[in-house]
Amino acid sequence: MSLSLLLEKYDVSTEEGLQKALSEVEKEESEVDEALSGVLSRACMLEDKLRTASQAYTKLSEVKADAQVAADMVDRTAELARDVSAKVRQLDLARSRVAECQRRVHDLIDLQLCSAGVEAAIKANDYETGAGHVSRFLSMDPGSVAAARARGAADPRDAMTRAANTLREHIVRRFEDAAQKNDDENVDKLFKLFPQIGRAEEGVRLLAKYLATKLGVEIRRLSVVAEGEGAVFADAMTRVLEAAAAAAARAAALAALAAPGLLPAALAALQPQVCAGVRRVSGALLRAAARPASALQAEPALAELALAHSTIQLYFAFLTRRTQADAASLPEAAKQAALDAVEKLIAECDLTRTAQDILGHYLELEKFFLEESVNKALKMATPQPGSTTSSLVDDVFFIARKVIRRSISTGSVEGACVVLNEVSAVLERDVTAVLRRRLRAAPPDPLPLPAPPAPRAPRLALDLTALDLTADLAHALNKDVEAQRLLFLAHLAEAEAGAEWAARLAEEAVRGAGGAARGPTDTHKVESCAAGLGAAAAALALAAEQGVAAVRAGLAPRLALWADALVQPAPLAEELEDDADAFPQALEQFSECARQHLPQHTVDALLLAVVTDVATRAEARILHHHYDREGGLAAERRCRRAAGRAGGGGARERAARLAQAASLLALERPQHAADVLRPPRLPPARVRDILARRTDFKIEDIKKLKL
Structure with missing residues (x-):
């Protein structure tokens, strides 16, 4: 560090500043000494390197002289190679010219020989040899003839052209003679000569x-x-x-x-x-x-x-x-x-x-x-007294599949599309209309749902008696009620099967017509026409939904009784388990009977609808009864078992509301109401209305509840 910097950094007028400046100078001096010692320690190494470099420098002159000699030799070799290459190119050019000259001479010689050979072959009727000469003439280089004409010689091609034309006339004449005689062997042999003569x-x-x-x-x-x-x-x-x-x-x-x-x-x-x-x-x-x-x-x-x-x-x-x-x-x-x-x-x-x-x-x-086959199938499917089965959909779709497969077998995409459109129209217009008409209204008691056991309450007993009397009267007025019920269920199953069949036919048509399709356009055309079968499937599905709605309407009176029975204060059976399991057992019998006649998904849909309907009605019927603790516990057991039988999301939600409402009826004190309320929670007003149906709860306590 310079003196001026030290004076600026430390105050040397004081002993302390002077001491700090001295320490700084001593520190810098020690660093300089260390650096100097390092340089001196490397002096020997530097001397060795300088000595080695001077020795190598003395040898560079020898290397330079050797390199110059090698460069001179390479230059002389390259010049010699260029001279040799030029001479080789000249030799190749001369040789190619000689070869071309020889070829042209040979061509001219061959041309004269070919002309004479063709004439000789015609005289000897040896057309294969003559055709070979003409083929040789046609393969010759035109430059050979041009060179001959340039020297003033006559055109050698004239004679050969005349000979080739003569040979052609002879071959054509012989071919026509062989054709008149149906001589296939000679026809084939003579035909093969035409390419040779051009x-x-x-x-x-x-x-x-x-x-x-x-x-x-x-x-x-x-x-x-x-x-x-x-x-x-x-x-x-x-x-x-x-x-x-x-x-x-x-x-x-x-x-x-x-x-x-x-x-x-x-x-x-x-x-x-x-x-x-x-x-x-x-x-x-x-x-x-x-x-x-x-x-x-x-x-x-x-x-x-x-x-x-x-x-x-x-x-x-x-x-x-x-x-x-x-x-x-x-x-x-x-x-x-x-x-x-x-x-x-x-x-x-x-x-x-x-x-x-x-x-x-x-x-x-x-x-x-x-049209005739479908009309006949519809007439044969007309319900007869006592009939319990129907083959309408089986017959119609057998006809439809036969017609579609036959149209595909024509090999015409347009024909298959026309037939697909006709089949779709018949299914959607005729078959669906018949099924909708037959599924419009269900017969009495379309699916047997057992009635609830007779309770001790007189009013419900009267309702059940009236329902039984109504059923007995219906059976008395129409002895074919069972046959009508079975036929209705058969038509409902047919509507479900028809929707599946229509969708399957569409897939089969697209897959079957793929062989006749000539490109993506034809494939899209078939897929578009097959979509009409999808519309027919949707129409049949709507007919099936109409039938399911008719079944639900036919079950409505029985469902109303079950809804009232679930929330009855009086027990339905002597044993508690029998009382609680009455509705699940009735549903099990209902589903077993339904599975014998309907597809599984339709049975599941009906069960969901039944549980949802009963739960909705039962929740409303709670407000028409009065309960003590024992009656509330009985209703709570029944509703809880019914909630356990619920399947789909909507049915589970309605059954959970019903079970929650019944749990309020089974409380020991109204203050416990908040403990049984779970999402989805009942509205506070509905909770108070349900608690008010307990005869042993005070209205003042119910009003004080914080819900």
């Missing part, structure tokens, strides 16, 4: 013409429908289309040898014969499938129409697949052009219009079959 398109055209003529004769023979039973028309159409597919497969196999992408032209020549043959068979089929007198007579015709349409769709799919396979090796643009050509051929041919006629007739006949 006439692949002409060969495919001649082959397609031959196959079309042969196919027309075979189709006229196969389209004759023999009299007999079974699907004779569909079988005839299948034979016609199988013959057409065989001809198309043969054309595809031979066209692939010529050149890829030529199959659409061959199919265009074959298609008129196919359309004419199918039109003849379909005309006979449509005349035979005229509107029948009954649904039973319509089924064979429907099966034939569906099979015929499906066969046509399979034939179209076969043509598309063959074209895709034939054009697989082509560039993407050429491949798409071939597919577009086949799609256009399919869309514009008469076979497509025939398929539309068949589908239209099928849909008209299928609608007749569906």
Whole structure:
């Protein structure tokens, strides 16, 4: 630290400041001594490093000289390599020119030999050899001929072109002769020569013409429908289309040898014969499938129409697949052009219009079959005196499933959608209306809920006696009450099953029509039409809800008695357990009987409704009785057991309110009311009203309660 800084930091005019400054100077001096000692201790090490560096420096000159020698050698080697590489390139160029010259000379020699060879082959009727010479001529480099003409020589291609044309005429003539004789072996052999002479398109055209003529004769023979039973028309159409597919497969196999992408032209020549043959068979089929007198007579015709349409769709799919396979090796643009050509051929041919006629007739006949069959099922399901069962839903959905599956078997997404819409309309319009009409009102006592035991109270005994007399009178007036009850429950179960069946049919339709769908658009179309079955399922579910409401209405008188019995001050039985378990046992008998006729979820819904209704009524009936401690305890036991039988959330809440109200009746003192109140708490006014029903509680004590 400098002197000026010390003077600024310490007051040296005093002994204390002077002492502090001296201490600071001594401390700094000791630090300097330590640093100096460290530097001196490293002096030997620095001398060693300097000595080593000086020795290494003396060797650098030798390394530099060696590196310079190596660099000079590399430069000379690189220059030599460049000279050698240039000479090698010159040698390669000269060799390639010599090879090209030799090839052109050979081409000119071969051209003269090919011309002579073709003429000799024509004279010897050896068309395979002649075609080989023409193929060699077509594969020659045009530059060879151009070089010959540049030297002033005559064009050597003229003679070869004349010879090739002569060979083509001979091959065409021989091909036509073989076609007239139906000589398939020679036809195939001669067809394979057309690609070699550069006439692949002409060969495919001649082959397609031959196959079309042969196919027309075979189709006229196969389209004759023999009299007999079974699907004779569909079988005839299948034979016609199988013959057409065989001809198309043969054309595809031979066209692939010529050149890829030529199959659409061959199919265009074959298609008129196919359309004419199918039109003849379909005309006979449509005349035979005229509107029948009954649904039973319509089924064979429907099966034939569906099979015929499906066969046509399979034939179209076969043509598309063959074209895709034939054009697989082509560039993407050429491949798409071939597919577009086949799609256009399919869309514009008469076979497509025939398929539309068949589908239209099928849909008209299928609608007749569906309506007639459903109407017959509805008539057969008309309730008869004493009948206790119904097969309405089973019959209708058997018909619906058959119709939907048959429409899917046509292979037409549009046809399946039309049938789905018809089935949905019939289910929603006819079947649901019948079930709603039959479930509008339930017969007396639709499900047996045992009456409460006769209490000691005279008024309730009179009510039970009146109810029993009413039931006896109903049985006396109508001996078929039991049959009506069972039939009503059967219809209710049918409505529940119908809703499930409709949803299941929709899933099956979407899954089954997936094979006929040609893309996401068709799939969405089927899903949209299948949603109509979902609407039918909702309508059937509403009919089932109407039936459940009718059952609840039929049980209302008995539920009112049970509600009054639960809160009766007087015991319902001699034993306390029997008195408390009377309502749970009645519910158990009720549920056992209901499970014999209804689905489990419907039984659960009815039980929840019964418990909720009884709990609501019983809470209101408390205010119509007066209780002592014993009567309150009896009511509390019954209500607590009833709350334990509650199932769903709403029923548990109502039963908990009832049990809480009954617990107030069983209190020893009104001051204990706050101890039994649990959420959901009863309103304070209702608590005071219930406590006031105890004859041994004072009104003043009840009013003083803080609730």
